[in-house]
Amino acid sequence: LAANLSALRDALADFDIDENPRSVQQKSRDFYWYSPILKDMLKDVCADLVIAPRSEAEVIEILRLCHAHDVPVTVRGAGTGNYGQAMPLAGGVLLHMRHMTEILTLEPGRLVAQPGAIMKTMEAAARDKGLELRLFPSTTATATIAGFIAGGSSGIGAIRWGGLRTPGNILRLRLVTMEAEPRIVELTGEDIFKAAHAYGVNGVITEVEVPVDPAEDWVEALIGTRDFAAATRLSFAIGRAEGIVKRMVSTFEPEIPERFFNRYTEFTVKGEAAVAVIVTRDSLEALEALVAADPETTMRFRSDRDLGERRLVSLYEYAWNHTTLRARKVDPSITYLQMMLPQDDIYGVMERLKTDFGDEIVLHHEFTQFSGKVAAVTLPLLRYSSDARIEEVIALLEADYGITVFNPHRVTLEEGGMKKTDPAQLEFKRQTDPKGLLNPGKMIAWTDPDWVPEPGRAFLFNH
Ligand code: FAD
Structure with missing residues (x-):
């Protein structure tokens, strides 16, 4: 990986890169320490470098280069996930979405935003127009919309509208694939669940459309x-x-x-x-x-x-x-527990x-x-x-x-909320990330198709 990284580093000279060991370490962590089990298991996890794309075009270029050099990529929103979702188990590049925070469209019925848009900012912008979000996590003050969709599940609003899994609570996702020539894929309807709550293992979300309703008092x-x-x-x-x-x-x-x-x-x-x-x-x-x-x-x-x-x-x-x-x-x-x-x-x-x-x-x-x-x-x-x-x-x-x-002391999709491999998410990963470079170690079925759960024992990812 070291030689590949160094070649990648040279090719990325014009991008916003952070290589300061302390801040790379800090950005490689989320709220995993909620769990004493994960705290111990993930304490040494660290990316090699952090890149913050400024546009979808930059995301495409970064993924193209990482694919060419076989470097893993893990996306980070605000890093408020609880189960090490955003932690790069295999090192490599941490893709930090802090520049892509714009609200692109806001009108009755829908809000379109870049992935790093902060949910509280989205709610405030909606309220300025007499509208409001349906659903947000209690971390809304810092959480990003793509992080919520890729890593979260429910929250404030769920008593009225259901959780993120309820049809209609996400309208559209736009993703970039991890291939020799990255493609843009738009998901609507039932297809959204190929990438929602998939921890970013099968595409980098670059645009999100969610419903907005008339604001209440x-x-x-x-x-x-x-x-x-x-x-x-x-x-x-x-x-x-x-x-x-x-x-x-x-x-x-x-x-x-x-x-x-x-x-x-x-x-x-x-x-x-x-x-x-x-x-x-x-x-x-x-x-x-x-x-x-x-x-x-x-x-x-x-x-x-x-x-x-x-x-x-x-x-x-x-x-x-x-x-x-x-x-x-x-x-x-x-x-x-959950x-x-x-x-x-x-x-x-x-x-x-x-x-x-x-x-x-x-x-x-x-x-x-x-x-x-x-x-x-x-x-x-x-x-x-x-x-x-x-x-x-x-x-x-x-x-x-x-x-x-829904075991919060596990880092994989299967052992946590999902309980089992989602075949649609796995099949989508085959199409969008054939080399398995996106957030490695989070989807067990990709790494070990024969895995069977053993009560009391966590899946161990060796890269
Ligand atoms: P991150 O932690 O940065 O990322 C989460 C996952 O999404 C990671 O796997 C990451 O790789 C992936 N990801 C991020 N951006 C992208 C992208 N652009 N493309 C593809 N994948 C991406 N969750 C709830 O659902 N409801 C709650 O009410 C709630 N309350 C919480 C309270 C506390 C105190 C804490 C610590 C956590 C809570 N959470 C809750 C978990 C978490 O805060 C939310 O799910 C939050 O929305 C995650 O957003 P984030 O930007 O921090 O995502």
């Missing part, structure tokens, strides 16, 4: 409940209430608001579980009626009523994967988890729409004792509780 609220079951019941009721237009419904066991909701502690009560919601101003009356109807629930905070002079960050920065971040700031030994409890027995399983695991697992649900139904996705905190215990807990949850775990 959002208000945030924090509700205290007697216990976590009451919080979950209220959340399902809010989720299902047609008269309440909502963007977020999140539910937390008492320890979370008590210890980790720093700026909001004056609005939390010790021992109470919490429900954080974002609803339209017009829905507040219906929300208040639901809360008042249940003696176990109390409205504790409304942003339209209680803000005063306070400058509070949005409640979404306490929800989704931010819950883990907040907890880790107080107690760095905390890690997390899972789906059996929805038809959710209260029974919640109770068994409490009895069997005590405070080793602290529950937190995010509510979303799945095929027209309200569902709870569970992102619990997990008190860390050893890597082996994480593996053991996951195996127990899957075997004894009927829980599906």
Whole structure:
């Protein structure tokens, strides 16, 4: 690789290149350290150089040269992914999208942007025109739109619109392939899922089109409940209430608001579980009626009523994967899981988890729409004792509780959220990256077609 890199380096003289070892190291990392397992496994991963293309034409030229010199390429947006998605396991070039940040079209119904556009900037631009995004991650302040589509899955807006996998939430992707003569491919409709949530293993996204809708007037609220079951019941009721237009419904066991909701502690009560919601101003009356109807629930905070002079960050920065971040700031030994409890027995399983695991697992649900139904996705905190215990807990949850775990302690598509190889993504990679140079090591089927999962053991990529 060294000789190839040096030849590549000479050919790339006119590009924006970063070779400073410290910043290359820093840009080679994402939020992988959320997982003690990945923290150890990926600590030495580093690119050889970082290139920041200024245009699609530069992306094409870089990929053409990297293909010619057999140099791997891993794309980076903002590097906020949690599972080492953007980390270059085989070294080579890190393609940093920080120059390609423009919004190209913004009109009712659609927003077209370059891949490195920051989602919060997109939302602000949309709101200036009376529009808004459907879906964004809680890292919207820094996350890029292509990073969200290639690495993310869901977030704020999912209770109304479903996640990224729901048809209609991405309208079009434009990619550049990794071939002797890179091609531009446009994906629409079902074809989008060949490259969405594929960690950039089968093309570099250079343009994205997403839907925008008329902007709503959002208000945030924090509700205290007697216990976590009451919080979950209220959340399902809010989720299902047609008269309440909502963007977020999140539910937390008492320890979370008590210890980790720093700026909001004056609005939390010790021992109470919490429900954080974002609803339209017009829905507040219906929300208040639901809360008042249940003696176990109390409205504790409304942003339209209680803000005063306070400058509070949005409640979404306490929800989704931010819950883990907040907890880790107080107690760095905390890690997390991502899972789906059996929805038809959710209260029974919640109770068994409490009895069997005590405070080793602290529950937190995010509510979303799945095929027209309200569902709870569970992102619990997990008190860390050893890597082996994480593996053991996951195996127990899957075997004894009927829980599906989307393992966040794995770096590959198969072992994490996807659970298995997506044949359409694999076939697309054969067409777009025949040498297997894009983000190597993230799609097991490409490296080892005969691989079978072994509970408790991570796939090891040797390049
Ligand atoms: P990166 O981390 O830079 O990249 C993610 C993946 O996309 C990598 O595999 C990368 O190679 C690939 N990629 C990036 N750009 C391109 C491109 N142009 N072409 C092809 N591939 C590309 N995720 C959610 O879905 N919902 C949440 O609510 C959420 N909350 C989070 C909260 C915290 C505190 C943290 C740390 C993470 C959270 N995440 C969440 C994960 C992550 O922040 C989001 O998915 C985010 O959108 C990723 O964007 P990024 O620009 O940082 O992508």
